Amino acid sequence: MAANQANLSFRDRLGKAAKVVLYVAAAVTDPSSATVQAIRNAIVAILDALNYKASISITAAFADTVAGGAYSTCEDKVLMVFKDVNGKRHSYKIPGPDPAIFQLDAETVDPTNPAVATFTAAWIANVKTQAGDALDSFVYGRRIMTKPQRQ
Amino acid sequence: MASELQWDFRDGKGDVCKTSVWLAGVVTDPSGGVAGTLRTALQAISNLALFRAAIIPVDETDAGAAVAGDYEDIGDKVVLEFQDASGATHTYRFPCPKSTIFQADQVSVDPGDPAVAALITAFLNNVKGTGGANLTTFVRGWRARNNSRRTR
Numbered sequence: 001m002a003a004n005q006a007n008l009s010f011r012d013r014l015g016k017a018a019k020v021v022l023y024v025a026a027a028v029t030d031p032s033s034a035t036v037q038a039i040r041n042a043i044v045a046i047l048d049a050l051n052y053k054a055s056i057s058i059t060a061a062f063a064d065t066v067a068g069g070a071y072s073t074c075e076d077k078v079l080m081v082f083k084d085v086n087g088k089r090h091s092y093k094i095p096g097p098d099p100a101i102f103q104l105d106a107e108t109v110d111p112t113n114p115a116v117a118t119f120t121a122a123w124i125a126n127v128k129t130q131a132g133d134a135l136d137s138f139v140y141g142r143r144i145m146t147k148p149q150r151q
Numbered sequence: 152m153a154s155e156l157q158w159d160f161r162d163g164k165g166d167v168c169k170t171s172v173w174l175a176g177v178v179t180d181p182s183g184g185v186a187g188t189l190r191t192a193l194q195a196i197s198n199l200a201l202f203r204a205a206i207i208p209v210d211e212t213d214a215g216a217a218v219a220g221d222y223e224d225i226g227d228k229v230v231l232e233f234q235d236a237s238g239a240t241h242t243y244r245f246p247c248p249k250s251t252i253f254q255a256d257q258v259s260v261d262p263g264d265p266a267v268a269a270l271i272t273a274f275l276n277n278v279k280g281t282g283g284a285n286l287t288t289f290v291r292g293w294r295a296r297n298n299s300r301r302t303r
Binding site for chain 2: 002003007010011012013014016017018020022023024025026028029030031032035036037038039040041042043044045046047048049050051052053054055056057058059060061062063064065066067068069071072073074075078092093094095096097098101115116118119121122123125126127128129130132
């Protein structure tokens with residue numbers, strides 16, 4: 001048996017928020033499906049709160065190994081900056097960058113590197129902003145260090 | 152409707168980090184299709200182990216309304232306890248319960264209230280335990296209060 005996690009977000013009259021997690025059948029993958037709507041409608045019928053968002057988390061595991069290399073830690077990242085169709089910038093931090101994607105200064109991403117070119121093309125073709133706008137162009141990429149994250 | 156795609160990476164120290172993007176529409180496959188194309192492109196520029204992906208389609212349609220009531224604060228909760236076939240307990244805490252769902256003591260949930268009865272039916276039919284087990288029985292419900300969370 002398997003189940004998908006459904007996340008329901010609530011707000012009270014003062015705008016304070018709370019989240020409730022429950023599980024639904026693995027076949028339920030769309031938060032706007034009749035099953036999720038039935039659950040949401042039954043819940044809000046006993047509440048004085050607004051249920052303003054529902055989402056479902058579907059996970060997959062992969063067998064992959066650490067390739068190693070000069071920057072192969074979670075703190076080492078490459079910052080990839082794109083521009084959307086409205087000219088707004090959106091940045092993505094990718095951990096453990098392959099040293100081969102940088103120029104000789106080992107800081108600046110080489111946009112002509114084949115792996116970088118494939119990456120930027122895949123991002124522009126498929127990734128959207130949270131508002132749903134398309135990404136228009138790759139602006140630049142550079143190597144950065146971030147603080148260690150809590151586990 | 153949009154979907155958030157998250158990837159979890161692990162480095163040689165065992166540390167875990169995340170990257171995420173937004174996709175258009177309802178995407179439900181975390182490994183194939185668009186998610187697979189992006190993962191392949193990502194793995195080509197990263198030396199870490201990409202060991203997990205999650206796709207999270209989001210529906211931002213409103214249900215219900217935030218209205219005035221006796222327990223209108225987000226810290227006011229109703230706790231509902233269910234059991235699955237193996238007897239495991241599953242507890243749910245919902246904010247801002249309507250006062251009409253409680254018995255005269257204003258603490259115990261009244262399972263005979265029509266809205267409560269409808270919720271119990273909806274849960275028994277549609278909600279699962281973490282491992283996918285069916286919920287089989289509504290055990291009890293009560294009013295509780297805890298600290299409110301930060302606004303997000």
